[in-house]
Amino acid sequence: MTSNLLKKLNFKRNWIYEVIVTTNGDGRNAAPMGIYTPDFEHICLNVYKSSETCRNILNSKIFVVNFVDDIELFYSASLDTDLEYVGNSLVLNGASGYLELEVNGIERSDTVTKLSSRIIDYSGEGEIYLLNRAKFLALECLIMSTKPVIAKKQILEYYQVIKKIAPRSRYERIVKDIIDRI
Numbered sequence: 010m011t012s013n014l015l016k017k018l019n020f021k022r023n024w025i026y027e028v029i030v031t032t033n034g035d036g037r038n039a040a041p042m043g044i045y046t047p048d049f050e051h052i053c054l055n056v057y058k059s060s061e062t063c064r065n066i067l068n069s070k071i072f073v074v075n076f077v078d079d080i081e082l083f084y085s086a087s088l089d090t091d092l093e094y095v096g097n098s099l100v101l102n103g104a105s106g107y108l109e110l111e112v113n114g115i116e117r118s119d120t121v122t123k124l125s126s127r128i129i130d131y132s133g134e135g136e137i138y139l140l141n142r143a144k145f146l147a148l149e150c151l152i153m154s155t156k157p158v159i160a161k162k163q164i165l166e167y168y169q170v171i172k173k174i175a176p177r178s179r180y181e182r183i184v185k186d187i188i189d190r191i
């Protein structure tokens with residue numbers, strides 16, 4: 010699998026995409042997580058050390074990233090109930106595509122472990138939906154900026170989030186412009 014794949018899938022460098030990560034441990038486990046690529050070669054995630062996902066990945070070194078565009082599925086994954094898998098695999102029913110990944114780097118800190126991984130396999134139907142929250146946060150900021158009483162503190166907070174999850178995006182530029190005007 011080459012770096013072309015992530016570019017073809019429309020990944021942007023260091024943008025954070027919300028996905029459902031599935032792992033094998035004491036049975037199958039699913040959890041919503043954010044992933045990013047620093048170089049179009051590797052997929053990274055920062056996982057809480059206390060999570061089952063972290064434990065499972067450190068043990069098996071293999072995990073699956075499911076691309077999902079259904080908040081109800083995210084909710085089910087968050088509770089880890091009502092999820093259906095494709096056969097015996099780690100692929101979720103309802104995912105528009107998936108990446109199978111193998112860990113190739115581990116950086117430990119106090120509460121979070123940063124995992125870097127390389128792509129072993131990909132499958133997807135047509136265009137997969139990459140869920141990044143910046144677009145919705147920017148829209149929310151725009152709405153807030155039109156209210157009679159403007160919640161500037163909230164807009165500033167969302168701006169910080171947007172800078173983190175979609176660096177150098179038009180969403181960052183637009184919200185910066187909104188802040189300069191209010």
Ligand SMILES: Cc1cc2nc3c(=O)[nH]c(=O)nc-3n(C[C@H](O)[C@H](O)[C@H](O)COP(=O)(O)O)c2cc1C
Nearest residue numbers: 027038039040041042043055056057060061062063
């Ligand atoms: C949309 C979304 C994104 C999340 N991103 C992360 C993340 O990047 N890293 C992380 O450790 N937890 C993240 N979480 C929290 C985990 O999903 C949560 O801690 C979960 O309970 C871990 O489950 P596990 O113990 O089965 O692994 C996220 C939650 C949601 C809803």
